[in-house]
Amino acid sequence: MAARGLLASEGPGAVTHQRVSQEAGVGRATVYRHWPRSDQLLLDVMEGADLPLFKDPGTPVRPWLRRQLRQLADEVLPPAVAGLSLAMMQSALWDPELARRRDESNETIRTRVHAAIRSAVAGGELETDADPADLVSMLVGPIVYRTAMQREAVPDRLIERLLDSVGTWRS
Incomplete structure (x- = not known):
């Protein structure tokens, strides 16, 4: 196709x-x-x-996660994608099929990000007390807001701040 x-x-x-x-x-x-x-x-x-983002976490986790967040930020920035993302979010409020698809995508991202964070914690790369339910919101939410709502590119320094927000990273 x-x-x-x-x-x-x-x-x-x-x-x-x-x-x-x-x-x-x-x-x-x-x-x-x-x-x-x-x-x-x-x-x-x-x-x-298959959603390509956040798939197959690499080690060390922080640089891998930084690349994934950068890719997300770059893919959501074009006006057509940002507008479509917002339209789909709105449509999902009333359309059960769109809500189901949204929920499936959200679950895929959540599962993959959690696996990466668990790997970082298990490997001693990250110390965190962040609630797992908050992790995706902390990492992905600001990127979607910056690109779709503010219509601005996501600077690398913001991605670094987002990564710092989830805990203490060790090299």
Whole structure:
């Protein structure tokens, strides 16, 4: 599928009606007929696709987590992706199917971040008393706010502050 190829090679910002129609060699109207809204298109493309972020934590954990947060910040920044993210969050308030998909994505991210933090703690790299339920909010929430709400790039210094917020890191 053209849209999945775009998602895999260029990230969610590339999955637009125009790009999908170009890659698939069909008219844009055909793509709109199947997916009238951008959020529907991206959600269908992401359905069944493995979320690449926060997958397979590496050691040491801090630099790996820094790279994952940087990638997230860069992927959410383009206006199309930021707008789509906000629209999907809003739509999930009323649409049970979108809520289910949102919850699945959130659970995947939560599970992966928790596994990375557990690995850092077990390896003596991190000492933390942060509530595991708060970890994803502490790390990911400010990135989504900065990119989607404030429409600004996430500086590396903010990512460092977010990492520092979860506990004491040892090298």
